[in-house]
Amino acid sequence: MKNLNVQVFADGADIEQMKTAYQNQTVDGFTTNPSLMAKAGVEDYTAFAEAAVKAIPDASISFEVFGDDMETMEKEAAIIQSFGENVFVKIPVVNTKGESMIPLIKKLSEQDIKLNVTAVYTIEQVTEIVKAIKPGVETYVSVFAGRIADTGVDPMPLMRAAVKVCHEKEGVKLLWASCRELYNVIQADEIGCDIITCPGDVVKKIPNIGRDIDELSVDTVKGFAKDIQSSGLGIL
Ligand SMILES: O=C(CO)[C@@H](O)[C@H](O)[C@H](O)[C@H](O)COP(=O)(O)O
Numbered sequence: 001m002k003n004l005n006v007q008v009f010a011d012g013a014d015i016e017q018m019k020t021a022y023q024n025q026t027v028d029g030f031t032t033n034p035s036l037m038a039k040a041g042v043e044d045y046t047a048f049a050e051a052a053v054k055a056i057p058d059a060s061i062s063f064e065v066f067g068d069d070m071e072t073m074e075k076e077a078a079i080i081q082s083f084g085e086n087v088f089v090k091i092p093v094v095n096t097k098g099e100s101m102i103p104l105i106k107k108l109s110e111q112d113i114k115l116n117v118t119a120v121y122t123i124e125q126v127t128e129i130v131k132a133i134k135p136g137v138e139t140y141v142s143v144f145a146g147r148i149a150d151t152g153v154d155p156m157p158l159m160r161a162a163v164k165v166c167h168e169k170e171g172v173k174l175l176w177a178s179c180r181e182l183y184n185v186i187q188a189d190e191i192g193c194d195i196i197t198c199p200g201d202v203v204k205k206i207p208n209i210g211r212d213i214d215e216l217s218v219d220t221v222k223g224f225a226k227d228i229q230s231s232g233l234g235i236l
Helices: 015-023 034-039 045-055 070-081 102-110 123-132 145-149 156-166 183-191 200-208 213-231
Strands: 007-011 029-031 060-064 087-092 115-120 139-144 172-177 195-198
Touching: 007 015, 007 200, 015 029, 015 045, 029 195, 045 060, 060 115, 070 087, 070 102, 087 102, 102 115, 102 123, 115 123, 123 139, 123 156, 139 145, 139 156, 145 156, 145 172, 156 172, 156 183, 183 195, 183 200, 195 200
Parallel strands: 007 029, 007 195, 029 060, 060 087, 087 115, 115 139, 139 172, 172 195
Antiparallel strands: none
16 A cells, blocks of 8 residues: 555544554544534534544544534533543534634633634645644644535645645644545655545545556446346347
8 A cells, every 4th residue: 555644544534444454454534524423423512522533543633613603612622622632633624504613713822722613625725724723832724625626626726735824833834624525645655745535435545545556447347247147147
């Protein structure tokens, strides 16, 4: 397998899958979000977070605030931070009304809280976030490259520019969020992006990196042959 400089995180909220990935050392860290928690059927945020931190005691793990105003987010951030030393508090760059959360990001960073600033889509947002971070405080800036690509726009120019801006401040790392395919890991690695968080189906493909493409024709036909046999279908 090709050596990667980019760190690969697992994006999900299934404790058993997280535990397995941690124990097998297939990823370097973990991210969760409200949608992933809902999908995984999480019923109790605190119980979930405590179980996750118990399962993953010393790798980076991000939990997101649920509030939609700075006062609520600040209270939630204090609780989330208390879950463990390895925890990053995810704060969205804006709330549902489009109001900037930068004042809160600045306030929390000044208290040395490790943040993962999420839902980022523009270089102006990246620049503002980096400006608000206290130098030396470990912080992730999560740019949703996949959701940008979903609009038909190439996210690479933004990702390249974001790497430069993030690396101007000590402690700040660029995180590639909404990964769509294994090739995104290679793209993130090539541009010097620090972290990419991947859904389970992409994590499973990581060992394929560097595989000999010449083998794939025979493998593909073998797959068809297996399915022909199990389906019982025939032409002649
Ligand atoms: O923690 C983060 C980003 O910091 C991730 O969980 C991030 O929210 C997810 O990668 C994205 O929400 C996934 O987006 P999508 O694949 O559902 O479009």
